[in-house]
Amino acid sequence: GNSVTQMEGPVTLSEEAFLTINCTYTATGYPSLFWYVQYPGEGLQLLLKATKADDKGSNKGFEATYRKETTSFHLEKGSVQVSDSAVYFCALSDSFGNEKLTFGTGTRLTIIP
């Protein structure tokens, strides 16, 4: 079955540091890949997505590239801000337009001034 593995947190960084949160997946076929973010007290929000190999999703300074050869979708940001503090979830949906999402365990990110 499908599975998503993402780096365990918590991750604590100083403001303006470079961020990488690793995510790898196991799936049959050609899944779509997602990063969701959950700010304190709020629901998960879609941060970015990529639907095919070599696609790069980007939003709010965050980027992730769909790497089929390494089955990875690592999240990166060049300079984090305090407002980026949240829990980040990597997820996939399988290749048949199936709306079911398989999530990773989430990574809590804290940015200190």
Added chain:
Amino acid sequence: GAVVSQHPSRVICKSGTSVKIECRSLDFQATTMFWYRQFPKQSLMLMATSNEGSKATYEQGVEKDKFLINHASLTLSTLTVTSAHPEDSSFYICSARAGTVSYEQYFGPGTRLTVT
């Protein structure tokens, strides 16, 4: 953007009682709603998918008689945990999908259930 609310945000109930959690799409009509469960430090696990006006489809291992799901309107789905036990204590999250064009799901903030 699309907003999904859940009520209550926290609930404590005694073992053996039932508790209902509501999920509402506030500014769009949700043809499909999803219910997830999240254990501490674990990923969200899909429990069931519900389409308005039809019976919910439960994932393998989820007891449909214990977790009753009703999606009676295009803006409301409810999850009722019947005869709750301490092992049902968890964080329950709903999401909603608008229409059939986009597969994007909009998530509620979650409900923390504690069964004593």
